[in-house]
Amino acid sequence: MLKKQKESKTDKKSNTARGIVPTVRRIWAYLADQRSLLILVLLMVVASSALALLGPFLIGWGIDEYFAAESTDGFIWLLVGLGVVYGLHSLTLWLQSYWMIGIAQKTVYTMRKQLFAHFHRLSIDFFNKRQHGELMSRVTNDIENVSATLNSSVIQIFSSVLTLVGTLAVMVWLSPLLALVTMIIVPLMFMGMKWITSRTGRLYKEQQRRLGEMNGYIEETISGQKIIKSFSQEPKVIEEFRIKNKKLKESGYWAQTFTGFIPKLMNMLNNLSFTIVTAVGGYFALQGYVSIGTIVIFTEYSRQFTRPLNDLSNQFNTLLSAVAGADRVFDIIDTEEEAVDEKEAAPLRYINGKVEFKDVSFSYERRRYRS
Incomplete structure (x- = not known):
């Protein structure tokens, strides 16, 4: 019959919130090793955000300049300019995505290598208290969450912030009154987001923990099939798996449910x-305060203003999932390594076929010695 593993103090500690900011700082330390590529990505993000703002402005300007004035002089050049703007916008999006994928993959490669190497420096007691499948989940699922977030979320967050600030600045410049009208819904957005994200962070951490537990149980049962069959424990194992699977389903259901509220x-x-x-x-416009072109610009900018907020909210939940995974990875990396030989230890010069233990004690845990 399989031996049940008790949740260790370290596992319990990892289930508590380490904090978003400290974890993000540690992830950023990995990214900082690729500063040159990061700078290029940020430059492309700035360029794409500026081009995204320029397009609607040119359309509104064209309406006032050509349609309202009933003039077609230079209209072809306006179309060419719009084509260049949106073409360059697509190119900058592709470049920032291409470079960021390389950064993300190198980052998780380093994290995975560091985590795997650290496993081999930990004590036997560490592995004795943990399910092997749960540890495997940290190397695969948790790091994969970090990878998925770095691939898309980092770019999206920077782009959304720049677009938000740029859109607001242009709207205030064009018409402070209409800008103020657009800002009316912002408090509602933040109130709704605060209510949702205050619940999703805890749920994502719970989901990652439940997934690790189930992976550990699967690994344990598959590797122990001979023992299970020898003692006819199949019904018991199936029932225990059903309970773990149900807990994972419940935590995943509520995490995704609250996340699903955000787009709606x-x-x-x-x-x-x-x-x-x-x-x-x-x-x-009827009162003559603004032009038709300005209204067109504002209707497009109003969507551009709310779209970054929507993107930020979605990416924030993805970030919470990555932080939950990174917490579990750093929890292992921060675990104290097995002690090596003391510097004062006497070297073993020769063995004469006889070994005598004198005043020797040992233990897996401190203050619990066996002699």
Whole structure:
């Protein structure tokens, strides 16, 4: 019959929140080794954000310049300019994604190598208290979560922040009144996001822990099939797996459910913002406060303003999942290594066929010696 493993103090410690900021700083330390590529990625993010703002501005300017004025002089050049802007925007998006994938893969390669090497420097007692499959889950699933986040979320977060700030600045420059109208929904967004993310962080950590437990149990049962069959323990093993699988299902269900609220909330507020900007902008246009082209720019910018908030909310949940995985990885890396020989230890010069232990004691845990 299989031996059940008790959850160690270290495992319990990893289940508590290490904190987002300290964990992100440790991940950033890995990224800092690739500064040159990171700088190129950030330059592409700045360029793509600027080009994304330039496109709608040119469209609104073109409406005022050509359609409202009923003039076609230079209209072809406007179309060419728009084509160049959106073409360069696509190119910058591709380059930043291409370079970031390389950065992410090198980062998780280093983390995985460091974690695997650290395993071989830990004591036998460490492995005696943990399921092997649960440890394997940290090398595979948890690091893969970090990889997925670095591949997309890092770029998306920087891009969303720049787009948000740039859009707001241009809107205030064009029409402070319409900019203020667009900002009405921001408090609603933050209130909704705060309520959702306050629950998803804990749920993602629980999901990762349950996944590690189930992987450990699967590894344990598959490697011990001969023992299970010898003692006819199949029904018991199946029932224990059913319980673990159910707990994983429940934690995953609630984590994904709360995460699923975010796109729905943002879509509703996005449509609300578009409706308000269109209605108020139409009134301002009739009163002669703004031009038709400005209204077109604002309707597009209102979507660009809420889209980064939506992206940030989605990426924040992905970041929470990566932090939960990184916490479990760093929990192993931070585990104290097995003690090596003391510097004062006397060297073994020769063996004469006789070994005598005198005043020797040993233990896997401190203060619990056996002699």
